[in-house]
Amino acid sequence: MNRPLPKRSFVISYDEAEQKFMVFSLKDSDIEPLKEQTVVSDWPLSSIGHEIGEEAVRRLGMTAFDILSIYHPTLKPLVKLKLARPELPEDEDGPLPES
Numbered sequence: 001m002n003r004p005l006p007k008r009s010f011v012i013s014y015d016e017a018e019q020k021f022m023v024f025s026l027k028d029s030d031i032e033p034l035k036e037q038t039v040v041s042d043w044p045l046s047s048i049g050h051e052i053g054e055e056a057v058r059r060l061g062m063t064a065f066d067i068l069s070i071y072h073p074t075l076k077p078l079v080k081l082k083l084a085r086p087e088l089p090e091d092e093d094g095p096l097p098e099s
Contacts, residue, residue, distance in 0.1 A: 012064050014072045039067055 007028040014021055041063060048056040062081045069075040 012068065014068050014075065016072060016074055 008025040009028055009031055010023055010025050012021060012023050043056075043060070065075070065079050066081060069079045
């Protein structure tokens with residue numbers, strides 16, 4: 001009998017030294033505590049018509065790379081898109097700088 005797989009999410013990371021993106025998965029239970037201290041952009045399925053089509057995938061990708069470029073400024077000149085910036089959480093040193 002097959003056990004169900006644990007629920008997982010994915011993370012896109014950027015390694016500046018090697019100039020590469022890395023995509024990997026984490027158990028949902030591992031990321032739950034992080035949601036209180038990170039940028040969270042809710043996307044209700046109703047807002048995309050309960051369909052994961054090309055437009056939803058494009059916007060999700062744009063959002064992911066836009067957020068990466070906030071925290072990895074070397075990516076900024078490479079990102080050629082226009083999206084409203086998400087509101088950023090404050091860190092221990094106060095608000096993060098605007099780009």
